Amino acid sequence: MRTRTLFVSFLASLALAQGSCPGGRVPHDLGEVCLAKTPVRVAVLDWRPLEDLLLLGVRPVAGADLADFPKWVRMELPQGIQDVGGRMSPSLERLAALKPDLILGYTGFQGRLYPELSRIAPTALYDYLPASGQLAAMRRHFLVHARLVGKEREGERILADLDRFLRERAEELKRKGLSGRPFLLVQAWAREKVYNVFTRDTLASELLETLGLKNAWTGKAEAYGLSRVGPEGLVRLVEEHPGVLVFLIAQPENNPLGDPAVGPLLRLNRAQVLPLDPTTWTYGGPHSARVLVEEVWRSVGGVR
Template identity: 30%
Template structure:
């Protein structure tokens, strides 16, 4: 199968108009350990069969990139490598990892030039991309998010990727460590009197003079993590069914009246609309959690849509805020 994939990949590269990507020489097959074929059923319900566990993997989403590296598989290519380094510090990419374009519009030419034996991508990305890629490489499509069961979904995505790359033992260890960290964190928060305390998690952006605030509501991955720590999400506004996200403006935050609320936000790219854009806003300053100085900027590089390592980073930040 590898020989066929290599040949097809070469055809795609040569046929691409104006491409400057040079094919990457394939590593000698004799150097790879022998292994049995692997069949994995992805989020589409499709069986993806590989001759052996994948070693040359391209990842088109940051959460999946993190999962691969945490399993001990460095991808040969990834989408938006620079952005990943800014927003996800749970793992570090080698300098050898090639950037294959943005997460929204990855380059098929760049992917094929790397001669991967597997591409991993999320279900919500451009569905037209999948058949293009499947002309020359197997594609494993993860769920990415499910606001009805996001912690279970994260585990399933990790286990699915692990099966495809022959790292099921590593996946079990990651999840065991993650579960233990949440259990320990819950005990610490409870001991500090924080059990059941309300929290809000958000990020935001500015367009012109308008500031939009994105709330991580019930069912968002980071909300599920916080609830496993014994906390309660104070944002009850409408959220979408896949990501558990809702959008409002500063006026919309006035419904958050509980004086015990702690407000957390993410601004890893340095564009901090809460500390800068709202600094002189009277409504913002009047909010109970602002007046009581219970606003916490997360450490840079905690990806709120990541795998168990990012989830553990987030949990650690909440434990520090509630339990000291």
């Protein structure tokens, strides 16, 4: 009898919780959000949820670092999105004035602000860059974003399309005889003499290995799953991996091929440096994943 009473009590409390949260409770990496209804005024404080919502056909009311977004992410920003400042230090006053009914962001940039953000509106923050499994995390977070804005079925369709696209590109690379070909993915900050080399635990590397390519870099990961080398280290990497495909992402002002300390040495080693478009974002969602793979596919067109 006591067990039955406890069970009935549990059901009653569950019903009460669901009744006060008709939109459902959605967990995130710092807690959970209670949705009274599907949000219509969503503020996004990082580029990943901004990209995801735009792909789903949802225009946020606010975003962060909007001026730089088009420089890195190949996606057009619709008019009417209010800029609330930097991703790491958004203006809480400006954000509150917009009266959002949901705030989305990244634990690494806005985690310390979670208490303040939660007082403005229900807030969901996710760790987009875990130490491993970043591709699985990207898919999971995209579906959560889709669910939060009432677009779960559309999100599932987009991921199914991405899977089909990746299979097709993998088959095409196999037909070209590139399966198993070693690569290095490098993001250049030539002015600072820093080159980020993507380890196998990064989203971008996981995507390229899904295509059948093999990451030749075995160095230790630092922040965001990247290893950092200087100009000499970059040249040495190419020397140690003859024939490796070097996929290079560099903004025009940071291109190492224009650096007299690096460019001539890379050419001397006959490195197969394959520049990707500067707006090839490696930390995004399904849209940026497709862009990255398309850029890689384009760049290997003349590879033998």
